[in-house]
Amino acid sequence: MAYSEKVIDHYQNPKNVGTLDKSAKNVGTGLVGAPECGDVMRLQIQVDDAGMITDAKFKTFGCGSAIASSSLATEWLKGKSVDEALKIDNMDIVEELNLPPVKIHCSVLAEDAIKSAINDYRVKNGLEEIKFEESIVH
C-alpha cells in the first residue's frame, strides 16, 4: 500500500510531538485507542483564559496514518477556540491526508482524542462533560 505524500511528510517530520503537564488546570488530555488494537493516541491541549488553544501536543503508538492523523490534528488545534476545535471532523482529516478506506479508523481515533482532551479540560474547569454520540470504529 502506498502512502500519500502528506502522510509520509507527517510521519517523517511530525509536528508537535511531546507532553504537556497533564495535572495543569489549563491542560486537557485525551488518551484513546488500545495497545491490543495496534493504536493508542494521546492528544493534549493547552487553553488560555479566553478559551483559545495556545498549544497542542501528541504522542501516538500506531501506523503511519495514525501518526499523521494526530500530527495534523495538533496543527489544526493550535490557534482555534475550544468551540471551533469541537467542529473538527474525522472526514476533514481523511480528505487532507488522502487516507484509504482501511485507514479511516485512524482519523476517527484522532477526532475522539480531540473530544476526549476537550472534555478533560472542561471537567477540570468545572464545566459539564459533553456527551458525544458513540463513534463507530474498527
Added chain:
Amino acid sequence: MLKLPIYLDNNATTPMDPRVLEAMTPYFLEHYGNSASRNHPFGWEAEEAVDYAREQVAKLIGADPKEIIFTSGATEGDNLGIKGIYEMYASKGNHIITATTEHKAVLDTCKHIEKLGGEVTYLQVQPDGLIDLKALEAAIKPTTILIAIMYANNEIGVVMPMPEISAIARKHGVLLFTDGTQAVGKIPVDVNKDGIDLMAFTAHKMYGPKGVGALYVRRKNPRVKVTAQIDGGGHERGMRSGTLNVPGIVGFGKACELCMLDMVEDTKRISKMRDHLQIELLKLEEAYVNGSSEHRLPHVANISFKHVEGEGLLMGFNKNIALSSGSACTSASLEPSYVLKALGLGDDLAHSSLRFGLGRFTTDEQIEYTIKAISETVLKLREMSPLWEMYKEGIDLSTIEWAAH
C-alpha cells in the same frame, strides 16, 4: 557500494539464483516439447529433463525419484497431500491432527475437510512455538489417519522435532504429512531419517522459479497413496494430471542441486549474519525474540520491539529495506499475526513484531545498514509513543482501562 532496497523477506520468496535461470532458458526456446509426447524428439528431450530434475529434487530430501509428484507449488502440495489422504483413507477414519501455527494452506484445507464431514484437532503450541509431543500423542484416536505438522514455521522459523513426531505417528499407525516449504533447501531434510510420509515444498523459497513445487509421497514402509485432486491425463502416476511445467521443473531441479551443494557454506555465512543482526537489535531496550532461538532456521529472526507498532516501524525504512511484520495493519484483516498470538504473545507484542528472512544473497553490508536503520527508527518512534512514555514512568500498562474501540 550498497544498493538499495535491501531484500530481507526471503521467507515470502527468494530471488532466483542466476545459475537456475541459465539451466531453464533452453527449455523455453529450444527444448519446448511436452514431456508426455512419446513419439518425437521434442517430447523425449523434455521427458529426459524432467527425469533428471526429479532425481535432483529427490536427492535433496533423501527420497526415490518415483516418490516425487510435481505440483504448481506448496499450496497445491498441501491440498493434494491432506485432501488426497482424507479421500484415499476414508475407510480407515476421518480424523486429522494439525497445529494452530500452520500455514493457511494447511489450515484452510483442514477447514474444508471439516465441511466435508471430517474431524480436525488443532493443537496449541508451546510458548516457544514447538509442538507438545505429549499433547500430540494424547490427541490420537482410533479414527486418526493423518498428522499434519509443518517442518519449520514461516513466521518465526521454529523447526519442529520431526523424528519425534514421526515416532509417535508410527507407533499409532498414523501417516505423517509435513509442509516443508521453509525447511527444504535450508536445513538437512531427509524423509527417511525424519520418518516423513508426505511432504509439500516449493522451488521459489529456495532460489528457484515460482509456480513449481513437489509433493513427496512415500512408496515403501508404508506405501502411501493420495487421491488425485486434479483429473485429466493421469500424469505424475495418476496423482496430479496436467502438462508438466518443464522449464520450471528443470529450474526446481537445479535449485535443489545448488541448495545441496551450498547448504553448509550458506548456513554458516547466513546464520552468522542473522546472529549478528539479532544481537545488535536486542541491544535496544524491550526487544524480544519470538519463538525458540535454539530450534530455529538459520536465516530467520522474528523480533518484537515493545511499545512501537510494526507498520509504523516498517514505514520508517520500507523504501530501503523489504521486511514483513506481524502487525494487523500490514494485513487486510486488522488482526495481528495468528502465529504470534498462538505463542501466547499479547496483541500489543504481536503488533510490534518484525520478521527478518535472510538469504543466499544477503551481505554483511546490508545487515549493518539494517541494524542502523531499524535501531534509529525504533528510538524515534518510541520518542513518539505514549506507551513508551508510560512504561518509562513505571506505569503498568495492563492496569489501564483502554477505551475499547
